[in-house]
Amino acid sequence: MIIRQEYLDRIQPFIGKPVIKAVTGLRRVGKSVFIRQIINQLKQNGIAEKNIVYVDIESLEFDFIRTYQDLNRYVLEQTAGIEGKIYVFIDEIQDISEWERTVASWSGQPDRYDVTITGSNSTMFSGQLSTKLTGRYIEFPIYPLSLREFRDFFPEFSDNEKLFDNYLRYGGLPGLRILDELRDETVLPFLRSIHDTIVLKDIVARRNIRNTSLLADICRFTYDNISKPLTASSISAYLKNQKISVTVPSVINYLTGLVDSQLFYKAYRFDLKGKRQLEINNKYYAADLGLRHSQIGYRSSDISYLMENLVYLELLRCFDQVYTGEIGKWEVDFVALKNAKPHYFQVTMNLAEPAVIERETRSLLAIQDNFPKTIITYDKIHGDGIAGIEVVNLIDFLLEAY
Template sequence: MLKSALRQTIIDQQKILDFDEQYVPRDIPLESLLQSEEIIVLSGIRRCGKSTILTQLSKILDGKFLYINFDDIRFSDFNQENFQHIYEILGELFGPDAHVILLLDEIQNIHGWERWLNNLHTFKIKTIVTGSNASVLSSELSTYLTGRHKTIRVHPFSFREYLRYYSISCENPEFVSSTQKGEIIRYLRKYLEEGGFPAVIRSGDIALSEQYLTDIIYRDIVSRFGIREIKELKDLTVYLISNAGRMISYKKLADITGLKSVSTIKNYLDYLEQAFLLFRIAPLHYSLKATSRASHKIYAGDLSFIQSAGFHLSEDLGQRIENLIFLELLRRYQEVYFYSGSGECDFLVKKNQVVEEAIQVSYSLSDQKTLDREIKGLTLAMEKFNVKKGLILTFEDEELFDIPDIRISVIPIWKWLLTAP
């Protein structure tokens, strides 16, 4: 890429951040990102708002930044020499001694980016980058930037951020009027269907989510890994998302998709997870070997995928609620598992090698059989891992069960979602 073309592309891109549009504040401390000495990596699924976070950061920086979006088609012939050109362009635009922060969007598209970031850090140039592929970012960063970077996982809007978009405030979930509660529940039902992608929410067009699904499959998986069995990959993706919250069998996946190789299916699952289209969680065992060999459960990377993938029951709120709770746990904790034994517990939260909380999710507990099943699975998990605090999340129920040596709280999901961890 000629330096003159690179310079013009960079200058053109600065206008992308010029808009005065009001953006929803995310639950990410922007000031602390700027104060950190490490390279900041904003990692997450495409279209979840990473670029908007860079825009919000640019407003704080008030001109003392250079924004480069490497997803621009004009960077298709970017070469190693262009890294040096960027240093020179920085000097031309801001002067040799200016303290300018680099905001680099979709950095994984450029070959050699990890070593360049290492050089930037060596020369004390503050850098904040975004990326949409977990595998590339984590593996290369751990190789070249050990101890020099901090990764922030960015998701589509949480329910708290979703309400913020609609200017609905709930400072204390314990003290809401009946009218406020009704409004929150109305938006919760809406959120369970359309999910958290900002553009989907803004347009009200769930078809955008379907397009995202297709784009990510082709751009981040098919193109990157040279996949030839495209139909089989799409069938696998649709099946997994449509069965969010259920345990998967590699043999069954082979029968459904026509992919006969278990190793191929496992690779495709890795690729889908690396692109943040879906997530796997394992049952927790005391043996790491047993945990690694056990069947996993699958959850969609955004609630809208359950709607847009097709082959779902639109009235299956229980499935969507469980997926929602998983995504929120993913925001709050590093380690999330489930329990499967003589009973089942939906989620176990582990922190510092200790299981801190066991959580069941159910739309309603009005049926006695459902209540008995949920409590049985929860108490079995709590006894096995010596957990004293159990939680059942429902759509609206609220109650407290005192069992010898165990306390189980039943809390509406809207209240739990709006309560800080």
């Protein structure tokens, strides 16, 4: 079992503290293994096994737990007569009806219960739990493997170019490690089955969607347009041109389902001049490029869009908030905030021509502050920075924790 140390380091200060730990992320992104790593760490630190309760809602062993009453009853039965703090771990908790009622009850008994839950729905904390637990829970998102982690999972790729090529093509789901070899004939069917599971469990069933064919069309169109401004109206117009009748509200519903399931992330646009978030020209990025390629294929001609997608995911791992930006009529690919301080990024294939350099630097130079500005390029060799703007190679950027 490969330790995902960055996530363990992030959650460790909150273990044993009176706050609910909410681990979220795409299905098959490694949340269950991560939970087991936390449990192993607790045992190594002297916590008795009898003081740890682990419930995996996707396991038939726990099929009888359907409601919040079932969950509460089971934990009480397992811990009856046991002294000391009880460490409760509930995996994929969103499948339990009204689960937030039991979790809220446990949060009111911090001397008795330390609670960690996982879920595959990005909005699982936007309802009653958010109201009941204001200030008493912290969300820990888990993402597909970074290129750094991918290197740990696949040490056979000692050459960084080979490592990156496989990462770009097959994505970063940890389950890839069970395959004997990374090649299209084995990886793509494996990823298609994962994608089908996510669509059926987290979108079709949860949102009671009947027109699965339309959902598939919208999903493929969104995959085909990662890193581009996208609206429900533009999707509806495209589908109508394909003789597929659909309303804008239906598209919004399906797009929301794709984002809630965490197959996609929606990046909001930020006006750097007006200092405000915009509701137009938002972009969608695939949570995992391997899942994308399992649906629409891998096309080397998409490399500039794939680069931007990879950079966005890396910024999500390293920063608190990530927006796409604009200043006047020019784009800033990403505005990433950490501790409320911005870092600005442009992503480009190369800086070979003066016109390209001018295009990629003008928006950054127009920003009137002294916060860091970086251009990320696919160029293997680059010179010094440009007018105070750092220039880095894409692979180097992805391999160095920011």
